[in-house]
Amino acid sequence: MPELPEVEVVRRQLKDKLVGRTIKNIVSYHDKIFNEDLTLVKETLINQEILDIERYGKYLVFIFKENVLISHLRMEGKYFFREVGTKKDKHEHVFFELDNNISLRYHDTRKFGRMDLRKKNNYLDVLPLNKLGSEPKYMQNSELYNLITNRNISIKTALLNQEIIAGLGNIYVDETLFLSKIHPMRKTNEISMEEADLITKSATKVLDKALALGGTTIRSYTSAEGVTGLFQNELLVHTKEGEPCPNCNNIITKLKVGGRGTYVCDQCQK
Known part of the structure; x- marks a missing residue:
């Protein structure tokens, strides 16, 4: 299971490649990874620019203008970069297709990872982050x-x-x-x-x-x-x-x- 150092390494890698990129499409093969309705996720995030990526404990937070997407990798969650159209691996469950023809793919062998859509103005005051202790x-x-x-x-x-x-x-x-x-x-x-x-x-x-x-x-x-x-x-x-x-x-x-x-x-x- 990824712990704080592993998640921080992921955050730094993702930030280097994602800040300034815009999500053009979202493809899901396992909708239960999202704790909100996929339609809402798509309506909220498609055509939105990724402004930053933060980390709180073991949670990754993708920052957009008005919203955030909180990602918990749980046991086996990983992110990979592939060109759009590259053959899908059987454990790749969510594709975030970007404006540079790159697909950010969420890979999770056990499908335990979860993503939460929240408003940017209060995401630290509501679940899941408001229950976190201090590092x-x-x-x-x-x-x-x-x-x-x-x-x-x-x-x-x-x-x-x-x-x-x-x-x-x-x-x-x-x-x-x-x-x-x-x-x-x-x-x-x-x-x-x-x-x-x-x-x-x-x-x-x-x-x-x-x-x-x-x-x-x-x-x-x-x-x-x-x-x-x-x-x-x-x-x-x-x-x-x-x-x-x-x-x-x-x-x-x-x-x-x-x-x-x-x-x-x-x-x-x-």
């Missing part, structure tokens, strides 16, 4: 602590909750908790303010490094056409089951936390 680098001291201290859930589950903290997924939560020396099954009401602030700082460090390296490529996910992330070469615990901990040489183990595969050093993380 780690924007969090103030004690902010995370105040959000989790009255809950009784595992810290990993809390960090995966995008309403608490935005942008982290399974990979980067494992790495963040390893740097913070906190066991992923610790309950949130046991986390001190100092530990919560350390988690925020560790998450920022992990995400910044991953972004600098173009994100992480795990199994079938790559951030966009022709781009493969390198952060998988820097992972300290995630996917390292059976290998020695880089800090203490204890063997890294894998367990389930909230149904998610989780990698931990039981010696370092308490």
